[in-house]
Amino acid sequence: MATANPAPTMPLPRRRWPWLVLLVLASLLAWFWGPLNGYAITGASYGARVACSCHYLGGRGLDDCRKDFEPGMELVMLSADEDTKSVTARFPLLATQTATFYEGQGCRLEPWDR
DSSP states (O other): OOOOOOOOOOOHHHHHHHHHHHHHHHHHHHHTHHHHHHHHHHHHHHHHHHHHIIIIISOOOHHHHGGGSOTTOTTOEEEEETTTTEEEEEETTTEEEEEEEETTTEEEEOOOOO
16 A cells, blocks of 8 residues: 655755844844944935035036936935925935035035934
């Protein structure tokens, strides 16, 4: 008489490796959160200030102002508010910074929320 073979089971270590990878990634993110957040705030501040000067003093469009950014700032997103003469730069999920144009003073960053 033939007996049915039980379904093959996945070895225990193979089932746990995705969780181990997630745990390692979460640990690395927690460890480097301070520097990552600091770089994001600095990048957003630099982007807002440069784009504000370029847009309101130079008279160029925001897309053209992106040419003035340093390499590695591709993730910084820009938006302009023509009513308040300000430019907001965002680094996704980490930082937002606004620079406002003041006649006779140029562009000035808003205070940091730290």
